[in-house]
Amino acid sequence: MFKGSFVALVTPMLASGEIDKDSLQNLVEWHIESGSHGLVAVGTTGESATLPMDEHIEVVKLIVDYAQGRIPVIAGNGANATDEAIFLSQEMAKFAIDGFLSVVPYYNKPQQRGMIAHFEAIASATDLPLLLYNVPSRTVADLKTESVAQLAKHANIVGLKDATGDLNRLAETKAVVDNNFALFSGDDGSGCDYLCQGGHGVISVTANIVPQTMSEMCDAALANDFALAKKLDEKLVGLHKELFVEPNPVMPKWALYKMGKIKDPCLRLPMVLPELNSQKLIEQRLSQLGLIHP
Known part of the structure; x- marks a missing residue:
């Protein structure tokens, strides 16, 4: 079973718009050294919505190559067109990935029966395991518990x-x-409580910035040391909030840039750099956590 702290990994980009392969490789190494339990490649935080399919596939392959089997790599394969999701899945299944993360189809607002048929078709297209991804704040459609069952x-x-x-x-x-159905929180603010109430892991934006603390928090919760898990999470409450003052992944990229982990904070349009007030807010938090020095 997948469990623990999986990083919803950013996709570093240069000012020219190209993928920053050097920064991407360094991020993968850093997350492995920091004890992250897995990586999610080209999900929402990896800017899946604005990467063309060939680049999407390329970035997943790069992450798999850099990880070299040391930790699991789950590839985002979501689309609002089922045929597109199947194509992505079959192409990425050629690499040594460990599974897929498939988001509820966005914009077209499918019925529950439509979502069930969509996910069953994607899951049947390869032999790899698939995690469902329900994020109604972005997709509008909400995958109901009965459909998950x-x-x-x-x-x-x-x-x-x-x-x-x-x-x-x-x-x-x-x-x-x-009991062996893996339940992951995709909401950093409530992720610790989710684990303490019986969840198996987090797919975390915050883990981009503090991978070791997130990993230790998950380890503690999974070992039923809920006091330690909550103590570790208390340090990150402000960071959880401030990473989302602008749409993800605007703030994580800015934070990683200020930390020297990526060369450039560039995003694909229509996403742009954070407002000056947002920059100052996250920089103050990073300084408070000792991650940058004024």
């Missing part, structure tokens, strides 16, 4: 990333799936 019967659908931030959904889902 139905999808969990598929042999290749092995878990869920729940980014609703609603902890009641965790109890509801646990009641209708097997």
Whole structure:
């Protein structure tokens, strides 16, 4: 079962618009050295929405090559067109990835039956395990617990990333799936509570910035040391909030740039650099955490 702290990895880019391969390789090494339990390549934080398919596939291959099997790599394969998601899945299945993260189709607002058919078709297109990804704040459509229960019967659908931030959904889902169905929080602000209430891991934006602390928090929670897990998380409450004062991944990229972990904070349009007030806010937090020096 997938478990622990999986980093929703940013995709570094140069000012020219090209993928910054050197920074990407350095990030992968840093996350492995910091104890991250896995990487999610080209999900929302990796700017999947604005990478063309060939680049999407290339970045996943690069991350797999850099990781060299040392930690699991899960590839984002979501699309609002089922055929596109299947194509991406089959192309990326040629690499040594460990599974897929598949987001609820966005913009077209499919019915629950449509979402079930969509995910079943993607899961049947390869032999690799697939995590469902429910983030209604971005997709508008909300994958209901009853639909998750139905999808969990598929042999290749092995878990869920729940980014609703609603902890009641965790109890509801646990009641209708097997114990080996991996339940991940996709909401950093409530991720620690999610683990302490029986979740198996986090797919985390915050882990881009403090991978070791996030890994240690997950280890503590999974070992039932909830006091330690909450103590570690308390240090990050402000960071969890400030990384989302502008749409993800604007703030994580700026933070990594200020920390010297990436060469440039560039994003693909229509995403742009953070406002000056947002820059100052995250820089103050990074300084407070000892991650940069004024």
